[in-house]
Amino acid sequence: MATPAPYIQLKKLEVAYNDYVSGLRGVSLDVNRGEFIFLCGQTGSGKSTIIKVLSCQVKPTKGDAVIDGRSLASVTPEEVPMLRRKIGIVPQDFGLLPNKKVWENVGYAMRAVGRSKHEVRDEVPAILERVNILHRADAYPTELSGGEQQRVAIARALINNPPLLLADEPTGNLDPGHSDEIINILLDLNSQGTTIVVATHDIMQVERANQRVIQLAGGMIDKGDHDEELLQHMHEDPLEFPTES
Amino acid sequence: MLDRLEFLLNEAFVSLRRNKWITFAAITTSAMALFIIGGFAFAYFGLASFAGNQESKFDINVFARTDASPEQVQALGKRLEKLDGVKQVTFRSKAEVWKEFQTENPEISSGLEIENPMPDTFNITFSDLKKAKDIVAYARKMPEVAPKDGVQYMGDVQALIEQVMSAIRWLGLVLGTVMLATGGILIYNTIRLTMVARKKEMRIMELVGATRQTVWTPLMIEGVAEGVMGALLATAVLWIAHSVVAKLLETSLSVIKVGEFPLLLTTIVLCLSGAVYGLVCSYLAIRERPTEELPR
Incomplete structure (x- = not known):
């Protein structure tokens, strides 16, 4: 029986922001459907660049990134919106609209992708319930804790019921308690079949989640695949990642 | 939608x-x-x-020479009618013009026992006001037209x-x-x-x-x-x-x-x-x- 093709493939992926700054320098990686992976590394290691490539915010300079058989190197601007509807994106800064309530933030995104008011009314409560934030539906983002705001951002990323969720530092601004909540939500979504890619430097959460870990350094994969030695090293000195000699 | x-x-x-x-x-x-x-x-x-x-008001009066024969005056009228930009040519004989003058200006003309000084007159209206200048210039050159003040034209207003x-x-x-x-x-x-x-x-x-x-x-x-x-x-x-x-x-x-x-x-x-x-x-x-x- 043939092995199914990986859901995400990075093929010698290179991203150069300009002549002097490289985001990625030849990253190759396969992620299977339904997997949960952590991309770890220092600031500037390239983890957010991978998220940006996969969400079509940055185009590969060399090599390719493939999602579900679709090459992102050759994607046209007209195709990007439809591709993004198959990907939930949770940005680092939550990206919530302060003048809209929680349910309006989610509803606004749904309206932007062509859903009717009727659909918004019907579907928003269920989406908010999935991330345990329905009880704050009428609150404004400024009235929410960091963890609650992150849950709203995840809820918004789920409006298209995407098979892939990309989260950039979802626990970056949160205390350990709220970080646990967010990772639990992501693990729960993963258990329902959603492929999850998380860029993070939150070692405690990486260790606790016990999922696949890819460590990046200087735009390249340094170590990967749930390396005990790697986790041990990260735990001891989270700012000093081992680099290839 | x-x-x-x-x-x-x-x-x-x-x-x-x-x-x-x-x-x-x-x-x-x-x-x-x-x-x-x-x-x-x-x-x-x-x-x-x-x-x-106002186009009708920008008409011109062409005065024939006083010594022109009736045939020459008639020929002048026909040539004027054929000019491009001319809408209508109305002929008034010297007798009609004189009579009109006497009616309009009785204080000047009453008691005058002189020969009719008025010329045969053609009144021209334009179909195209832009051609008025050319028509005026052409009429002035015609031999049957009085050499001095033979054409009366309100060109300045236009x-x-x-x-x-x-x-x-x-x-x-x-x-x-x-x-x-x-x-x-x-x-x-x-x-x-x-x-x-x-x-x-x-x-x-x-x-x-x-x-x-x-x-x-x-x-x-x-x-x-x-x-x-x-x-x-x-x-x-x-x-x-x-x-x-x-x-x-x-x-x-x-x-x-x-x-x-x-x-x-x-x-x-x-x-x-x-x-x-x-x-x-x-x-x-x-x-x-x-x-x-x-x-x-």
């Missing part, structure tokens, strides 16, 4: 409400531009129509009207262009400011997979709305200006009758112009969005 339209319109009007003052500036400047162009167009066409109505019309045309064009450019820059800036103010919304729309049309259409609607609102304001001011000028002209120069203000036509023409103008300005503003901000 209506639901979609409601969303896009709502997005556009949120921006208009948010940037109240710059929107106000853009609308009033566009209104001024359209008012100036519309006002000058009214003045130009009004004067052209007035000049057209030249004055043409000069005024030309001045109005140029002034309207220059002022209108300046105001259009100013209004355009303001609409452009309004849209750019909107894009800055709505950066977050636009980013979210793009991240969740909204199409470029969904992101851009509200901005285009905003530009069109500003153009149309400017046009409506310009129509209202034009209407008021028209009635004031009409009243002034009719009381001071009772001969002039100013026509009704074509409200519907003006509204349609100006609103269409304003809409196209706003659309073009907003499109230019959106098109120049830095590439790193664009959804790829």
